[in-house]
Amino acid sequence: xxxxxxxxxxxxxxxxxxxxxGRTGVGQPGVLDERSALTGAGLTAARAxxxxxxxxxxxxxxxxxxxxxxxxxxxxxxxxxxDPADRELGGVSEEVRHRLxxxxxxxxxxxxxxPDLSRVEAVALAALAAVxxxxxxxxxxxxxxxxQLCRLMNATVDAARAADALG
Numbered sequence: 001x002x003x004x005x006x007x008x009x010x011x012x013x014x015x016x017x018x019x020x021x022g023r024t025g026v027g028q029p030g031v032l033d034e035r036s037a038l039t040g041a042g043l044t045a046a047r048a049x050x051x052x053x054x055x056x057x058x059x060x061x062x063x064x065x066x067x068x069x070x071x072x073x074x075x076x077x078x079x080x081x082x083d084p085a086d087r088e089l090g091g092v093s094e095e096v097r098h099r100l101x102x103x104x105x106x107x108x109x110x111x112x113x114x115p116d117l118s119r120v121e122a123v124a125l126a127a128l129a130a131v132x133x134x135x136x137x138x139x140x141x142x143x144x145x146x147x148q149l150c151r152l153m154n155a156t157v158d159a160a161r162a163a164d165a166l167g
Contacts, residue, residue: 037143038082041135044150045079048128051157055121063108064115071125074099078132082139090136100133102126124160128153 049072056068074096083091105122107114117125131153138145 034084034143037146038084038139040150041082041146042079044153045132045135046076048079048132048153048157049073049076051161052125052128055115055117055125059115061107061111061115063111067104067108068115070099071104071129075128075132078135082135084139084143087140090139092136097133097136100129102129104129118163120160120163124156127156131156 052068052072052075056065056072059065059068077096078092078100081091081093081096085091089097102125104125105114105117114122131149134149135146138149
């Protein structure tokens with residue numbers, strides 16, 4: 001079992017995006033509490049970061065590997081650092097948010113060619129940037145949108161992996 005599939009199992013057993021999320025009714029069937037929603041977002045982001053690190057490992061240029069690794073760290077932090085008590089930033093620092101831009105598609109400064117990525121992988125990275133950036137906003141507004149964002153993040157990684165498997 002790979003690290004990615006192990007985390008996916010954790011996401012499935014810990015976090016069911018089909019459940020309703022709310023601040024009331026914690027412990028009632030069909031209601032996901034805030035802590036579970038935050039845990040699910042952290043695990044989902046960690047799974048996405050593993051996929052990005054897989055992309056980084058196959059890069060021939062060290063600069064491209066570094067940019068992808070940095071982006072993977074930002075995706076993971078966007079899920080792990082969520083804090084509903086931080087009503088301004090949702091727990092995710094400005095520095096992490098800055099690293100979640102589509103710059104990752106361009107590669108390091110001074111290099112005229114981006115990382116070695118398929119079109120599907122490039123689109124998936126852009127989608128991950130958008131979803132990870134939305135995590136803290138969802139937390140500031142209440143965790144109710146986290147399940148939808150997690151489904152989008154998982155679907156992005158799954159589609160990219162499936163396209164890669166097809167060649």
